[in-house]
Amino acid sequence: MRKANIKKDERLLDPMDNKSVVDRIIARITNAIINGELLPGQKIPTESELCESMHVGRNSVREAIKVLVAMGVLIIKRAEGTFVAEGFSDRMLDPMVYGLILEGGNTKYLIEFRRMLEVGVLNLAIQNATEEDIEKLKQSFDRFCNTVRNNSSIEEILDADIEFHRTLEKSVHNPLVEKICNVVERLSRETRARATEQFITKEELDRICELHERIINVLINRDEAAVLGVIDDHYQYWKDEIK
């Protein structure tokens, strides 16, 4: 009956007036988490208890919990209980993955975003990386070069490349940034595999090793001014893949 007609886009947590029973349960649980009633790692009431306390059916409770589990907010341990997750979860970025797929496989936007992320990561690494981080990065670089010069398959080279970038991202010391980079890398892997097939000549492989070395040098010298140029050169290869 009541038309509500709230402002409009003030969603994003706190549905509150969503008539759906399931949504109300979701809101109730998430609010409890936000308010600190439910702390990370803590056990939430059993399904039956939630049914009773909220006067709703068990199936509705289950649907609500399932949603939160899929989002990575709750973790179910069967026959033991349901618990609030602690910190980030991989699956929190899954919906973004679906979004990219539904966006029509437009890899252009993804590649552009990835480039943006890499620039940001290098900038942040310049600020936050420790000497130990840099040491690890050097080791990662050596492994990458060995892989490249060892006549490895594209898959292996790509893995080594990703490992290098992961190490770099770790040196930022920001789990949020790390998780997002993670997903973007996995998503753009196929595109990169196709792009990588093109510069399989020895000279190009040498050159890409050199580019990685330049990244390390920029980091060591904390040379912010050089960041954009390095990443741009690094991207020049598969830039043409953008259709």
Place this chain on the structure above:
Amino acid sequence: MRKANIKKDERLLDPMDNKSVVDRIIARITNAIINGELLPGQKIPTESELCESMHVGRNSVREAIKVLVAMGVLIIKRAEGTFVAEGFSDRMLDPMVYGLILEGGNTKYLIEFRRMLEVGVLNLAIQNATEEDIEKLKQSFDRFCNTVRNNSSIEEILDADIEFHRTLEKSVHNPLVEKICNVVERLSRETRARATEQFITKEELDRICELHERIINVLINRDEAAVLGVIDDHYQYWKDEIK
């Protein structure tokens, strides 16, 4: 019986061997979307049909659909059917929101990420913005200055600021970047509100107008070298809010 024992971390879509009935249904639907069997905007089979074709209970189908709806992958039109979403949905980033909350309200990571995004946005805008975009941004800047100098409330100033940044982000012409910035802005709004209360003196307000103007100038002059400095200055204010 069969233990499968897949490689390892090859999750991220394609669970496939998850014993859970609900997860299998989710996998089936998402795979159909990825393979192109189900196209964006298309209607998926009814709950009953899915029950029958997969030999599972109706509740399991409902739980699976609920999950995908919560992720923004499916859209239910009551009494009409359930449809595959087209493109991004705001709720695809909700899980990230929860992730930040569970990460212990550590706003440091969020602010750092936001700063990274702004640098990236400005860089991309320099590459992609049209003259028309810049014109719109100037208008947005004027509105912002008027709001600031009109003795407005913090809320109003913040809204005007966000509007300015939204305009800037639009000029990047990348929906993925736009969506992510969107969410990050909404998330960091509270933190910024607290920070903004501190520099309420007239001189500071003038200065923040000037900073916005500098952003525009950097864009007009396509001055990539100045990007980092501008954003850093822009952040100097609420940098101390990082605890």
Place this chain on the structure above:
DNA sequence: GATAATTTGTTCGTATGTATC
């Protein structure tokens, strides 16, 4: 080690609300 209790997983049946024709 075996049994019982607890808790989640799955299914079925049924009734209700809501939109379309």
Place this chain on the structure above:
DNA sequence: CGATACATACGAACAAATTAT
């Protein structure tokens, strides 16, 4: 208005997994 199709919601029952006794 009625008929139909579909989603929403509840309740009951049994299966499976884990823990505690």
